[in-house]
Amino acid sequence: MTDDIEKKVYRGRIKVPYKHTAGAYVEKFITEIGKNNKIYGVRCPKCGEVYVPPKMVCFKCFEKMEEWVELGNQGTITGFTVITHSTPVMPLDPPFAYARIRLDGADSDFVHIINEGDPNKLEVGARVAAVFKEKPRKRILDIEYFKLV
Amino acid sequence: MSRKKKGDIFEIKWKTNLPYRWSIGKLAVKFFEELKENKKILGSKCPKCKKVHFPPRAVCAECLVKMTLDDMVELPPRGTLEGFTVVNYPFTDPSTGGIRPFPYGYAIFKLDGADTYTMHFVNETDASKMKIGQRVEAVFNDELVGDLVADIPYFRIVEDEKEGD
């Protein structure tokens, strides 16, 4: 049967090695994580909110943000889900959790992975701490995951 | 903003690797069957305006009429060179992620009996040897598998008509 399908289709790929210029904000954020195991946010001069991860423009006020704020490596869960489906781009095997984490000192939620696969063990308000990768590879996964504390 | 040297750009890398399974349609399925089994090249002829399309397809753009398997017509593996070039620059081929070998001859020609043109590889990488109006002929691979570029790796310039059968 399958070669009947194969005759009807053409299999191909889009394989492109993209190289995205990070810019000052992404560079500082990722470098601080990799080098000093520190997580930084940036504060908007107009609304005063500290955003993490940092970017140049506050999307609410459309103002440039220049003031860096060092945040804690711990935070509280404001929302989570536990993943039990898998795809080729997932960095680890399910089950694991994605969560919104309000890092100490931040005014917006940070999205990352929690290495917990049982929804009963997770709850909004629980405390989590960042676990940093041994050998950083210049990407968001240089925080390998967060773990419940 | 300071001009950063090449070396120290801080970049985030991402290699896309999107596998696609494109449907080719009934006419193309027939085209590749005929190519593989009988070394034949088929186009599709609009039942209304009689325009012969190559490659074969199911919709005639002039009449917005469907073309089916019954409208497929055989085209000789020969045509007339309308234009040519020699691709002589490096680029990443998005289908493989690697650099496509170059230089390679690339031409546009009209198969005898077709009303549309076609672009394909030609086996000439010296532009001075190619001239508009020359005759070209498909060169078939020994073993045919039903893939356009594998089965017809290139068209060749026919020196003079006698030589081409």
Place this chain on the structure above:
Amino acid sequence: MTKHQTAIVGIGQTKFRSKRRDVNIPEMIYEAVRMALDDAQLEPKDIDAILIGNMDHFEGINFSEMWTGIDAAPGYLKPVVKVATGGTTGSSLAICGYHNVASGIYDKVLVIGWEKLNEGGATTGIITAFDPVWERPSLAGALGPLALMAGMYSAKYGITPEQAAKVTVKNRSNAANNPFAHLQMPDITIDYVMSSQVISYPLRLHDCCPQSEGACALIYANETEVKKITDNPAWFHAVETAHYYTFGTDDKMYDLPTATIASKKAYKKAGIKDPINDLDVAEIYEPTSWSELSWTEALGFCKPGEGGKLLDEGITQMSGELPVNPSGGVLSTNPIGATAMVRVAEAATQIMDRGEKRQVPDVERALAMGFGGSLWTELMILGKEPMR
């Protein structure tokens, strides 16, 4: 007459370069957006809707407008829509902006075209635009087909490589007066072009456009809003698009039929009888030197085959009757998603008499052209006064 008159009231462009090492995608776009807002002296909240586009596989970002519309433009809690159609992306966005305002749905619209081309590579991205079964395996991006077109065009009309090289000389010396242009060569010579390596016969390196990174932003307003913003806008007189077959090779690949089709309609709408006299400047989309010669014919500036003569007679030079590409054109600057919009931005700059060193004297009507896809053409005609 419910249709609203529509005008460009704000323009922003980045300094185009082959590689912006200092900024990421949203940061680069923000530069053009901020400049356009400041140019029109408008606040982010004054914008009613945002249109933003690029070509997905060039940077590998799906639904890129959802990211860039929020982090690079004031799109938060506003409409953000992406229009993308190939090399014509910039002109398709510009035309969509026109309909957004002329329809009366929105009063003030921000339109942005951008590309950070060297994050993925132009040829790589362009190849993905073509049929995976029939075209992609042998296609070498845009330069392959453009080389075939140049060869057929020169054979049919006897246009010489020197005549083509003159286009690069004209445009890249013009670009020296354009602070935004990528390649600026004030003392470029024909010999410089002719001695560059043949990368795809008959195209030499300097017959071809560069790969640039950058963004272009325009702000549109209807007649009531224009009064509050500026007394020096650029009014839309006509917008026209002509597309063609799915396969570019379904028809002969020179003489650009869609430019003839679109220009006839656009000229009729804008009341232009003879383009050379009725237009004061033209920003056309020439991916190669040969293309400008061929397109000037297809646009009715002269008879088929006489593009070379038109240039030789100096008509399309800065001092000629119809200067073409005072900005330096695509041969000087090519951030594909923004390229066709830069044509509109530069045409509007000329209308507003703000071209400084590249300004053509007393411009009343300007033509801007987009080219791309399978030999598609988009045209916009701008005027100093609203269209009567």
Place this chain on the structure above:
Amino acid sequence: MDKDKVAIVGCAQTKYEEDKIDLTVSELVFEVVHQLHEDLGITNDDVGCVITSSNDFNDGRTIANMAIQDAVGSVRKSESRVSGDGAFAYVYGAMRILSESYDTVLVVSHCKCSEVNQYLVNNSIFDPFYQRHLGLDQVSSAGLMANMYMQKYGISEEQAAKIAVKNRKYARDNPYAHLQKEISIEDVLNSKMMAYPLKELDLPPFSDGAVAMLLTNEAKAKEFTDTPVWLKGYGSCTDAYYLGHRNMTDLVGLELAAKEAYKMANIQNPLKEIDIFEVYDAFSFHELMIYESLGLCKKGEGGKFIDDHFESNLPINKSGGVLSSNPTMANGLIRVAEVATQLMGKAGKRQVNNAKIGLAHGMNGICSQGNCVLIFGGE
């Protein structure tokens, strides 16, 4: 916006299926364009210009609309492509009529989910700096949103399951729908968990399909139909991009878009004044959140709303919704086509009697980031 009017005079849809393997994208689009020409008795010359909607990642082709030029008849004609949900293409088509540039506009949207892994296509929506490497996709983001909404307002998985049950039941009366087998609340609750609390039946299938419609100005409308469907109201709004910056318990973007559309169509009480709704139910909980954002009930009372109306043939997603048919890029234009079909009285077994006013909802990006709300009227 009363004097200047734009009408939908006809729509055509394909049957939505898991894998239309025999059809190229061009043939798929030609099927609806040809059907529309036949239904309206027109030829390509009657079409002023074409607005299409498609996605380069889904089709595996930059300038995805280049593949369908022949099929939509845009050779030597003006065509443009909204790279987003079909509802936004309807809006651009309507704008081209209202700007008096064209008398008739053909709007087409297509999507073949069968040709590429949809999780990879959706993962590519996330930015490469902070989100993409995490492996996020449309299901994991939906799970995060569903769980936050559930926990904040005490919504139950049963209440969400009722949405899937309702829409799948309705789909039985829609000949175009992809999934036409009724399911029970137990079926939903027992289906495979994908992203807590979302199970397989809480999530839509992946479908192939296309939809087309013809828009005309007021003068031309009568030439084509005696049941034109007029645009009464329109609103569009985009929420924050980064998932952490978004309110994931209330659809703020949709709420603002709906307010705008209601204002234009001067609707005060949507539940009473609107006869038919076609909303973009991207996952079961999502439709409950949509009820709240459209003002059909108070914040947090989406669960209560479905409990109260579950048995009462609620005129919401009579087509079966996205949970029954999901050719992703065409979903928004399908919503518009279904509302138009209802208002034209041509909805057959799924017809809501004497429906006068309808609402259609289109969505772009992840978890309802980009929203457009359209209000239509029968006369």
